[in-house]
Amino acid sequence: MPRHNKPLPEFKTEAEERAFWESHDSSEYVDWGQAQSVRMPNLKPSTKTISLRLPESLLERIKIEANKRDMPYQSLIKAWLAEDVDRKS
Known part of the structure; x- marks a missing residue:
């Protein structure tokens, strides 16, 4: 049996659309199946x-370690932090 969804309203702004979806259930408007x-x-x-x-x-x-690895030092710091957090999880 086909499902009939409510028609979507026209939104003038993104803020208006956001407010609409905050107060409405999308399953009434979209067939998520x-x-x-x-x-x-x-x-x-x-x-x-x-x-x-x-x-x-x-x-x-x-910076010296990063240079040895031919990578930006900030990327090396992020990699080290991610490895440490993963190891402790």
């Missing part, structure tokens, strides 16, 4: 800028 998986392999994870104070000597040692 017809949804298909989508892969987006080129998306990069969202990042957040932080400020981190390090002793200058430590930062210089990290």
Whole structure:
């Protein structure tokens, strides 16, 4: 038996659409049984800028290690942090 969904309203702004979806159940408007998986392999994870104070000597040692590995020092710091967190999980 085909399912009849409510028609989607026209939204003037993204904020208006966001407010609508915050107060309505999407299953009344979208047949999720017809949804298909989508892969987006080129998306990069969202990042957040932080400020981190390090002793200058430590930062210089990290930069030397990064140079040996031919990678940016900030990438090396992220890799080390991720490895440490994964190891402790």
